[in-house]
Amino acid sequence: MEQSVNKIAHEDDASLGLIRAMHVCQPFSLPFVVRALIKLGVPDILVEAGPHVELTATEIASRIVTPSGRAPDPGNLDRLLRVLASHNFLRASLNSENHDETKYGLSLGGGLQYFASNNGRSLAPFLLLSAAPVSMRSFQFLHETVLDPSVESAVHALGMKTWEYAQKHPEELGNLVDPAMGGTSALVMPILLEKYTGFEGLGSLVDVGGGIGETLALILSMYPQLRGINFDQPHVVPKGVRVTGLEHVGGSFLETCPQGDAVFMKWILHDWSDEECVCILKNIYRALPPHGKVVNLDVVLPDVVDSSLKTQCGFKFDVMMMTLFQGKERSLSQFRKIAADAGFMRVEIMVAVAELTLLEFHKS
Incomplete structure (x- = not known):
């Protein structure tokens, strides 16, 4: 037969x-x-x-x-x-x-439907960013990051750090970032806002590294009582969306953070080393009131390796961070360590959305 x-x-x-x-x-x-x-x-x-x-x-x-x-x-x-x-x-x-x-x-x-345009709710811009020639060049030097962890692959490929290159070469990279982040936010945030109620009762919310403010605008659409502060680099915020209750503030979260009842971060800490994350979180800690909290949306890696689609996705993102930003994805225990080093007393898992998990860092 x-x-x-x-x-x-x-x-x-x-x-x-x-x-x-x-x-x-x-x-x-x-x-x-x-x-x-x-x-x-x-x-x-x-x-x-x-x-x-x-x-x-x-x-x-x-x-x-x-x-x-x-x-x-x-x-x-x-x-x-x-x-x-x-x-x-x-x-x-x-x-x-x-x-x-x-x-x-x-x-x-x-x-495949998530790559359709769908009024901006699309992963297409994120794929175009990930597959950009500049991004591909950095992966050619991934082995160098193993030999010298102090220098990310992007520096070998581009002669400078990825964010610096993006700012100097918007046509190659910089112009791809905001649509990529906006598209993922438009997909993830509606699901998150259905599951998570932790913005209730807050008077003000700071989105640290919020880009042009699209994520914060989605949050404000459900919680109009909030005063929203979108905090990002000075060259980014002039492009910010204009929404009632949303203020754009320029600066560096490595140096300071606007005051608010809570801070929201989506896909920020994974761009940075442990030492830089502690620096960022210390600045946030000082800006929060005694009852304040950080609402952090990131990949949370498992402690034990498995072959699930979510785990594969998380580990691939981790390699991308290592290649492009000298950052990394973290496990829950690693998040608890950097939060504690910055002064936060506890970290709680709240909800999961696709490959991302929302954590709360509490001062008390």
């Missing part, structure tokens, strides 16, 4: 190991396939078609509009779509009318 190629390979443990190794030899295929489909508008096309509709590559290609008017090639488009289907980003089935064609549709929990 004829056996499938996949079944034969999976029956051989040595082959499994070799297949796993070959996966590592193709590190950029998946993200760059998604990037290409974003550039072609395919996630939007599939979302607009609806969750129960399946389209062939020819049908999808006919709906792609390019600035130059060039017609996409359905054959090459199909080759990209089947990569995503093999990773469960899409569902795939043979076309009943033509068995030489495959039909594709959004799969439940697949994730």
Whole structure:
């Protein structure tokens, strides 16, 4: 009886190991396939078609509009779509009318819909930032960070730190940051605000490292009684969103922090070393009242390694931080250590949203 190629390979443990190794030899295929489909508008096309509709590559290609008017090639488009289907980003089935064609549709929990534009609620800008040529150059020197932890890979690749490069070269990197952070906030924050009620009863909230203030604006939309203070670098805040109750303040959180009843941070501490985090948290500690707290949204790594999707995502983010910023993702015990070193008495886990976990650091 004829056996499938996949079944034969999976029956051989040595082959499994070799297949796993070959996966590592193709590190950029998946993200760059998604990037290409974003550039072609395919996630939007599939979302607009609806969750129960399946389209062939020819049908999808006919709906792609390019600035130059060039017609996409359905054959090459199909080759990209089947990569995503093999990773469960899409569902795939043979076309009943033509068995030489495959039909594709959004799969439940697949994730491709999060790369559609969706009025700014999208991971597309974050992927474009992660896959930017500047980011890719830094990964070429990842081994150097192992040999000398005092210098991140980005310095070897770019001649300067990532944030410095972003400020000096906005067209290559800097202009990608705010849309990337805004897109993730627009996806994560509505879910967080449904689960977390810790902003109730506060009079003022400082968003430390809040970019142009999109995250704080979302919080204020649910808690209009709050006085919101968006705190970021002086060159960032002039671009800030204008919302009732939201004030933009420029400065460096390595030096100071505006006063408020509580401080919110999303994806900030992972950019910095332990020593720098303690410095940041000490500045925040001084700015908070005795009953004040830090509301910190970050990846929290497990103490024991497992192969879950969430753990894989966390560890990959950790390597990205090591490469680009000399920062790192942390476990709960590591968060408790830097919080205690800054004077905070306790750290509590509140809620989890996707790969992120919200922690509260309390002064008392």
